[in-house]
Amino acid sequence: MIRRLLAYKDLLLVFIWREFLIRYKQTTIGVLWAILQPLSLMLLFSFIFGVVLQMTQKNYPYTLFYFAGVLPWTFFSGSTNFAVTSLSHNINLVTKIYFPREIIPLSGVAINFIDYLIGLTVYLLMLLFYRIPLTWNFLWLFPLMALLLVYTTAISLLLAALNVYYRDVKLASNFALQFLFFATPVIYSIDAVDNRWKFLLFLNPLTFIVENMRRVTIEGRGIVLWQMGAEMLGIIVLWLAIYKIFARIERAFADVI
Amino acid sequence: MSSEVVIEFKGVWKKYSKRQALNNSLREELVSLLTGRKCREELAEGEFWALRDISFAISKGECIGLYGPNGSGKSTILKLISNVTYPTKGDIAVKGRVAPLIELGAGMHPDLTGIENIFMNGTILGLSIQELKRKSPEIIEFSGLDDFIEAPVKKYSSGMYLRLAFSIAVHSQAECYLFDEVLSVGDENFQGKCAIKINELKNAGKTMFIVSHDINVINKYADRVIRLSHERAQN
Numbered sequence: 001m002i003r004r005l006l007a008y009k010d011l012l013l014v015f016i017w018r019e020f021l022i023r024y025k026q027t028t029i030g031v032l033w034a035i036l037q038p039l040s041l042m043l044l045f046s047f048i049f050g051v052v053l054q055m056t057q058k059n060y061p062y063t064l065f066y067f068a069g070v071l072p073w074t075f076f077s078g079s080t081n082f083a084v085t086s087l088s089h090n091i092n093l094v095t096k097i098y099f100p101r102e103i104i105p106l107s108g109v110a111i112n113f114i115d116y117l118i119g120l121t122v123y124l125l126m127l128l129f130y131r132i133p134l135t136w137n138f139l140w141l142f143p144l145m146a147l148l149l150v151y152t153t154a155i156s157l158l159l160a161a162l163n164v165y166y167r168d169v170k171l172a173s174n175f176a177l178q179f180l181f182f183a184t185p186v187i188y189s190i191d192a193v194d195n196r197w198k199f200l201l202f203l204n205p206l207t208f209i210v211e212n213m214r215r216v217t218i219e220g221r222g223i224v225l226w227q228m229g230a231e232m233l234g235i236i237v238l239w240l241a242i243y244k245i246f247a248r249i250e251r252a253f254a255d256v257i
Numbered sequence: 258m259s260s261e262v263v264i265e266f267k268g269v270w271k272k273y274s275k276r277q278a279l280n281n282s283l284r285e286e287l288v289s290l291l292t293g294r295k296c297r298e299e300l301a302e303g304e305f306w307a308l309r310d311i312s313f314a315i316s317k318g319e320c321i322g323l324y325g326p327n328g329s330g331k332s333t334i335l336k337l338i339s340n341v342t343y344p345t346k347g348d349i350a351v352k353g354r355v356a357p358l359i360e361l362g363a364g365m366h367p368d369l370t371g372i373e374n375i376f377m378n379g380t381i382l383g384l385s386i387q388e389l390k391r392k393s394p395e396i397i398e399f400s401g402l403d404d405f406i407e408a409p410v411k412k413y414s415s416g417m418y419l420r421l422a423f424s425i426a427v428h429s430q431a432e433c434y435l436f437d438e439v440l441s442v443g444d445e446n447f448q449g450k451c452a453i454k455i456n457e458l459k460n461a462g463k464t465m466f467i468v469s470h471d472i473n474v475i476n477k478y479a480d481r482v483i484r485l486s487h488e489r490a491q492n
Contacts, residue, residue, distance in 0.1 A: 010384075013386065018366060021368075097382070255273065255342055
């Protein structure tokens with residue numbers, strides 16, 4: 001994949017740049033939207049669960065707790081949501097010109113990642129504001145981000161390819177994302193979950209990622225190494241399998257789309 | 258003109274389906290993933306041959322006219338050359354970069370300005386960002402858009418849109434150009450410019466395919482004509 005993409009590096013860059021331009025064309029506040037969306041979700045959750053329902057979340061500041069969950073979640077849902085229709089909405093390109101098809105869904109992942117990084121900067125400022133002590137364990141954030149990126153890329157490619165064949169995928173994915181939101185500890189902590197269900201929730205890689213992002217940044221604790229190893233292995237195998245299938249059926253896209 | 262063969266079709270067949278979606282194609286693909294590709298020669302329900310046993314060889318620098326009625330497979334041939342789709346059976350060998358002008362302005366976005374679309378469309382046609390930076394003044398000049406180049410493309414007239422798209426296309430540095438019914442773009446003045454540009458490309462030894470159902474266009478440019486009647490090619 002890397003070799004293929006290297007040959008089309010400029011095209012990928014231009015696609016990312018195009019999506020970025022289109023996204024903020026004719027908007028008045030532009031890139032501020034990247035911050036506004038996760039921030040408003042964070043405020044909503046903090047208000048409902050913290051103020052209205054008076055729930056405490058492991059004694060973390062509410063806002064930090066929710067923001068830490070909202071950021072990876074919006075990245076994942078934003079990317080996959082973009083990816084599903086990315087190929088089927090670009091029929092013109094797919095049926096007229098050849099280039100590695102993964103470039104289109106990947107450009108969506110990339111712009112959502114830019115938004116994620118902007119949000120992350122705000123998150124870091126908040127950590128400083130709450131005077132959370134930073135430890136070396138904070139560096140675990142980067143391998144976690146890499147996991148999130150690879151997992152999101154894999155799911156995005158899969159959904160984009162499937163939607164070329166079956167438009168049901170678009171409808172189903174809207175629905176599945178809502179389910180997945182509750183299956184990911186964005187608005188709750190996995191520690192509050194009964195052991196019977198924990199295993200089930202950990203089948204969702206986002207659970208591991210979100211929980212540990214909180215753990216390494218807010219608590220300053222490290223990651224359990226065997227868990228990290230298992231997640232990495234699982235996600236890489238998934239990615240390889242999906243990419244292999246994608247590269248295989250890609251050549252038929254123009255005929256079936 | 259050298260006689261190096263740049264495009265060769267050997268017994269190429271292409272099957273399409275009339276059905277809206279191939280209900281079992283994903284399963285078929287998965288099966289063929291496991292068993293290796295096998296050729297399915299019989300037509301299933303709703304399928305038809307767009308091309309049947311097409312063979313030809315094109316040498317470098319030739320200008321080929323593809324002529325035939327609607328549905329005779331002209332565009333399919335171009336799609337096969339540009340690797341957008343693959344043959345059901347047979348072999349295709351293509352050397353060098355191909356600029357598929359199958360549809361002008363594929364990848365242009367209405368909200369982006371002319372100059373932004375030059376980069377978009379240009380990279381899609383295989384140019385690098387560096388090359389485009391160097392060439393964009395030339396492209397803008399050829400298109401004759403002048404001060405409209407900073408306006409979003411949605412504000413263009415359809416003639417302006419096509420002129421920009423054509424201009425990007427002919428400036429892409431390919432070895433082979435595929436023109437699909439696009440040579441009747443713009444007003445007389447612009448058509449004159451197109452004719453000059455095409456002769457320039459010809460003299461530079463570029464291979465060209467011109468698809469049209471207008472025999473006059475083909476006679477004007479092509480050295481050799483491939484006639485497609487339904488399903489078969491004759492030289």
